Amino acid sequence: MENKNIISKGKVTAIVGNLVEVETKGALIQNGICFFQHDGKEIMGEVIKTSGQTAYVQVFETTRGFKVGLDVHFIDSMLEVTMGPGMLTRNYDGLQNDLDKIDGIFLEAGSRSYPLENDSVWHFKPLAKVGDLVTAADWLGQVPEYHIQHKIMVPFKLEGEYEISWLADEGEYQLSDTIARLKDNNGREHEVSMSFTWPVKKAFRGYREKLRPGKLFETGVRVIDTLNPIMEGGTGFIPGPFGSGKTVLQHALAKQAAADVVIVAACGERANEVVEIFSEFPHLDDPHTGGKLAERTIIIANTSNMPVAAREASVYTAMTLAEYFRSQGLRTLLLADSTSRWAQALREMSNRMEELPGPDAFPMDLSAIIANYYSRAGYTLLPNGRSGSITFIGTVSPAGGNLLEPVTEATKKVARCFFALSQNRADSKRYPAIDPNDSYSKYVEYDEFIAFAKREISADWIENIEFVKYFLIQGNEIREQINILGDDGVPVNYHETFWKSELIDFAILQQDAFDAVDCNSPLKRQKYMLEKVIGLVRKEFSFSDFDEVRDFFKRIINLFKQMNYAEFKSQQFKDYEAQLEEYINQNVTVS
Amino acid sequence: MRAKAFQKIYCRLNNITKATCTLDATGVGYEEMAYVQGRTAQVVKIAGKSVTLQVFEGTEGLQNDAEVIFTGRAPWLPLSAHMAGRFFDAFGAPIDGLPAVEGREYPIGGPSVNPVRRKQPSEFIATGIAGIDLNNSLVSGQKIPFFADPDQPYNQVLALIALRAKVDKIILGGMGLTRDDYLFFKNTFEKGYGQSKIIGFINTTDKSPIEMLLIPDMALAAAEYYAVEKNEKVLVLLTDMTQYANALSIVSNRMDQIPSKDSMPGSLYSDLAKIYEKAVQFPDGGNITILAVTTLSGGDITHAIPDNTGYITEGQLFLRRSSDVNKVIVDPFRSLSRLKQLVIGKVTRKDHPQVMNSAIRLYADAANSKTKMENGFELSDYDRRVLQFAEEYSRNILAIDVNLEVEEMLEETWRIMSKYLSRDEVGIKQEFVDKYWVES
């Protein structure tokens, strides 16, 4: 925040935790930013409520040592981020400070750093021309940045229509150089550089319209893509008790998903999990571009020991960066782990403000806040007719693993995919522990997706999915019967159905996130394996007793697992496949 | 934390509750330490002239004209290399009869480590206990609690691990310890290695429970001193964090905060995370590993305290008595070390991950067979064999009284598997079976 305009000054009158009351004589902006002049440092805060001349400020850092009478400067903007080329690979905190630029091992109060490099040089190529009429987010030009052509856009804050009166020629420019001049209706000229700012809590609406998502967003995770698919521009969430695999699943998505840019908001979770990303991603290959994973990734880290008040900021910062990349026509994946920690931060603040509490002491408007946030994701048609998307997947950490709690319930109302992680599946190491019966994707009912699947995957894809889902439910029912009646208490063909559902479980649902091959299953491969499994499930066998059923399927399952571990269509893969065919043909009665 | 340079003295309390008092004062800093009639206190709220102090030793017997002295600073601890072998109370004052330690004064509860300065933990910590080393390996820089009912010998296990772990310093943060337990730790460590490694910050049950709120910050400030300034490997033991959380809830209830689940403060997650996240691998080789204890009530891990803990820590070690072998074991189902992937099969032998998984799978099969048996269904040959396997596995591997090198744990597991099962029943990669299977 290098150019801040102070609009008023005030003095601290009360302090409890991170909530500070400030008396001021001048103007106040709701959600405006202010700086506490503490001990030679500037500590940042946000006005979250005003009453008369009193501002209630949530302070983004520790308030240790604050005294009544401390000077406070209010500035004329809300919490903003600065966006432009050079954000990929970076590790920001929740307020978009570049963590790598902050000296020392510890994050001392008041440490701030600029998110971009003003003197970095980029090769600019114009995409518009002098005389063009443009509005916010229109593309003026582009600069190459790793695998993407980073679009230089009309700053989001410019309202109305402008005429390009001057545009830089192709060439090398510094980030802060003027690359265009735009003339407004009054004939006034505005200089535009390659970066600009936007307030994070305001959704950016500079797009033509939002479309219903219907294009599969490939994640490489079988139980998602095949059974509970998410769309480009779709929303989903992953609730689950601790240790059930939320973070491992999100990291898998960050590694494999078919996205151009991935933004990971580590919100109130473990610092070591962030360390994992930035130590591994620079060495891992992006399966879609051949570059390194780090090159398409931005981390927003507000880990659980970092200031609680900045958790909220971190998710909005992440969403705003996602909107910026979507406006460039890119497929953006936004991951937030965990949205419950953000909700808890809201709860802490609301309690300190002595607001009337809602269920479980969360703020009354929690549902509205969550709904509003999810609504910023989506598949958009840009002003220039192209499209861009933000696919958003958040995790939820329900207290006691009980899904009947406010954050899960509020999220369920707005997220279209529900990837419920089950304690039972995690305990029995059936990873990813996405419960096949409880989870769903609303997109499978979308006409847009049905048409897409028929056209792009196969004519019977939707029926196949329904068949498999139905079979899993049947298998589950039989399992319960066997538990009550014993192995001998049900007919042998029940065992056959049960073991066929186990086959679907082991071969399709389960996937080893830590295996170099199995972790990522491209859609082509998923289709191949799904059809193979269904082919087998549709066959009839005649077993004489349940031991025989078990032995047969254990062997089959093992062969399928070996296939999953082998490179697709490799010799090894084909060998296992041949063994499988042979073994099946020996036992089948009706095919 | 003795008073030094102080500011003004006040002597008029407007309000006294069980844990706090309020007075009119000016120029007071938030979180500043003060003394109220000689008792240590901290500023928890300022509203205009009115300042609320949390009195750590409790407010019983405070007079409303008590003398209040503000120290002008946040809580601190003098730290120096001369702390080894010493035991202190929650305020950093010696409780071992020896003189106070002089040293540079460090604030406690200080700032967090910049995440980009952290290194990925990678050093295996051997404890000799197979339920931990084999199935839930510990890594330096990890934070992990024991989940145990109050009747389990968690303090003994903690002391045992501390004695065996190859670390430079052990810092014990005792909260609500009985005097007997405090002396047990003191004697065990003194016998183990004299004065060289151990430092204790102890709140015993004869002191006010509010005092223990300072213990984790004290212990971790000392840990950071040794890990950052001396590049040492520090193991911090925190027992019992359930008591700590209960103390938090007492204070927050007194401050009229709205309680959330199980009458715990809504900030419990953040409060605990601030402590546990001090576990870290520093770039220059020093590290802080936290082993904690969270006592459960009737094994209930959905209670807010273990639940929030589980969401913060990198796994948990679940202690329970196994009725089959009548020994305390590390439960292989409910325990998890999330960092084990970083060392098993890498620092340890290559077959480690597979042997671990396979044995646990067989142990799970045995649990099913046992249910079958209890429900009166007939047992198959396989059922009987896995049951036998499970018994021997519990006795020789899971029980906390074993003391083996990892390699020995692997050999022993291979031996038991080979004894009761066939080669294709263990589902381990062919190359390992060929190499390690024990022919009878």
Ligand SMILES: Nc1ncnc2c1ncn2[C@@H]1O[C@H](COP(=O)(O)OP(=O)(O)OP(=O)(O)O)[C@@H](O)[C@H]1O
């Ligand atoms: N797909 C998987 N394959 C193998 N192991 C897994 C998988 N998913 C999870 N695990 C195991 O479970 C552990 C916990 O997973 P994870 O950290 O993702 O849980 P979580 O749901 O994020 O928990 P928390 O809410 O406490 O953060 C991992 O360390 C790993 O051992």
Ligand SMILES: [Mg+2]
């Ligand atoms: Mg997680």
